[in-house]
Amino acid sequence: MAAEHELFQEAQTQWDLEKLYADLAIAKQEIAPHKQPSLTPVERELLRGLLCRYSPTEIAAQRFTAPKTVEVSLSNSLYRYVEVLTQRDLNTLESWRDVANWLATAGYESARLEINWSQVPDVPVFYGREEELTTLKTWTTEPQACRMVMVLGPGGIGKTSLLVKLAEQIQNQFDGLIWQSLRHAPPLEKMLHHWLTQFRSLHPVPAGDVHDQLCGLTEYLRTRRCLIVLDNLDTILREGDFAGHYRDGYENYGDLLRRLGEEQHQSCVLITSRESTKEIVMLDGPSRPVRSLELPGLGPAAEGILQEANLSDEKQWGQLIRIYRGNPLVLKIVASNIRELFSGSVSNFLKQRITLITSDVSFLIEQQFQRLSVAEQELLYTLAKIREPVDVERLQQELTPNILQPLGSLVRRSLVEKSAAGFTLRPVVMEYVCDRMSREASP
Template sequence: MSLSTVIPQDCLKAVATEYFVSDNELEVLSMALRGEPILGIAKKLDLSPEAVRKRLGEVYKKFRITGAGPGKLAKLMSLLDSLHQKSLKRDNLAGAESGVVYSERSRSLPRLDWGEAPSVSVFYGRTEELDLLKRWCVDDFCRIVALLGMTGIGKTALSVKLAEEIGEQFDYVIWRSLRRAPSIENLLDDLIQSLPDDRTSYPTYNNDDRIERLLDCLKKHRCLIVLDNLESLLSGEKIAGQFEEKHQGYGKLLDRLGERHQSCIVITSLEKTKEIAFAEGETLPVRSYQVKGLDPVYAEKFLQEKQLVDRQQYEYLIRHYRGNPLALKIVSTTIKELFGGKISEFLAQKVTLVQDIRDLIKQQYERLSEAEKEIAGWLAIVGNPLSWQDIKLNSLLFISDDELFEALESLQRRQMIERNAAGFTFPPVVMEYVRNQLSDGITREIYQAIKLSKIQINMLKAYYLELKDETDDTVEDLSPNITDKIIETLGKVYRDDSVLKEKLSQLCSKIEEKPIEEIGYAAENIQYLIDQLSD
């Protein structure tokens, strides 16, 4: 039997939404219902047959269809048919009572509107986090819960899982991604249309009116709204957590969402906004949760999935990537494909920043202000944790203590640096990225100054390379040191160390002719490179 003639696609879609079936799963389900074989579906969708079976398996799970073999599809067909019959009866009854079948139908809203939410068919661990967040959203009636954390740490997955688990406690569940940075008008209109709106007769002149309408609904109904990727609306380059000029309206919305209503707004973001920082508190209805890396017991699963060997290296790899699921997924795929699954061979390369991870960090690094980049540079040169006093002492940035604190706080809010008892430092992959930025930048400046006589030495003058030698090497350090990398790259150009030394000496003399305030640490740095070559 083919069901496509029995159950219309819009009804199937509504039922799928109700049962948390994702768009990808629905696509496979629709084809299976049309009687297409697994192999045919796999070919059409460019998937492996296993992937198709997996998606169908998820659909069965969500409809609670048990058993084995083809009998499952038949059971599902009959369940879908009965759901369809019930919905027809409901519509007929509504039509008989109101006499306005069409408009009633067009206004009937799905209780669960998943928007572009990804399906999280595989979700490891985080039971304690989920319990805490459930308590905040359901028992404590929190109005805003912000899930914060670095790229790929699992905020989106956690938000979907949370909404799936607590959805039943709410009248309406809406999940929206803000990745494409919708205007505040568009988001508010979308939310108002997706919720029962008793104020249709009220005119809407501006965003304040829209916010009133939304709040009215959040007061009357218990709604769960997930807004994913709030950072898309935040400005880069200023300090962290401020909305871009054109998205300032979101700040006001956040302020108002913290007011009294019976709904819960879950937000995910790389950075905490200042509105949330201002309104939050452990016992207040606005709270934020720092999403950390996965517990090693669960993080291991990503490495096992790719059958990586050297189990004794699992722990090291997980620690290096701070249990970040996305980084672990990317790196285990690389190890599997390029190193035959051997972790030690991958680590022996001393380059743990594979391209995709570099792209993730680049996105974050490019948002930094000049002061934040400079602080990052010092932390990268030294390697060991630095206190703010150390940074202040060495940096040639003329900034006040307040500005320095602000920049350090901003770097923490952006998840770029970590703080421990000894001071501020980076997670290892960020360290490697910033070191590469510095060594590439400084090498370029030196090369151009030698070759083109164009003395532009912004990085060379800003940092003191020798500082690295003055610190004790306690830090777990995989990435090559900046000086070695500069010498190695320049060595490839000039081949002979004595030629390179000669070039550097000439450059040093040229730099020393300039006024001291223009050259910062540049001459000392060049001399340091010459000394390294002589060793």
């Protein structure tokens, strides 16, 4: 059998376990003075399982024992202790579900629900973003808080770091906190089941029934003010297609976003992604409860990254920041290489008149390139060959009249930028695509 600390420890994020252990021990002495005064390790383990809203059968499976053994143990011990503690008649507890409900009514729940909050990434150094933080705080706090906010931008731009800092500043305004990374693409029904088993005052919802799970979620978010962060939504979006289409088997995430964006509730959902989805596009608006924030690169605040890397030629740092569009992660990688290859001299690096594409930077762009449709890839190649800003009419002449959809998709993915002169690739993307074309042309 597993050690005590290995099972059902998630209960400690929702319940005052130490007080509950102590008070149940007193109740135990009232009806079974001949037994061990404190709760046994097994009794504590079974209690935690019930508080996590696992059935006796589910608890038995995790303890590798027979369901009947767990049921008999509960009937002879914890059920009776809970009746005494909550001042109910003996043998009136008829369902395992009553344990969590009765103890919640008795006030043994912790003040705030936290799910996966221990998984929030550490952001020891944070540069700039005061304007974006102010905007997001305005959007996410009372009296006119948004129901959903999506933060968009290319890889490495700092979307996750921004939401970590925002959450640190606003979390005390919420009754519950959920941090959910989608990096490993969890199926929606599995993710929701994990959430719902930890929600207070909510009847258990069958695992795998997504419709009922969504109803249970929205019901809870109407009665509790929760902060939910969905990090890296783009990992459940389809590769080889235009922006915003879901991978096969993940289309039900669209139902999640639609319901959380459309239905009234008092919670706030924050999302990071490299690209938006049709649900967000349809619901988004400057005065609506669903909004999007395109995260730009860092401006002068990015100098802190270069200073931390001990680069010289400070007067030319601004040019370096512009070349890499203020992308914090890319600048950290490039700064490290300038320190190693050019002894930290930005001036000597700029004399090379190249955009430094290391394997790490290339990998970031490669991730996005592989997600593109064939039409988008062809458009990138065309823009790389032209190498200067170009208008839509010329692109239509070079490729096809049906250029608007792939062009718009590339702009939304932050691979193509638009200026008064027209459309062109970002410098790092330009260098990557040119290098790719050169490799493909080699025999």
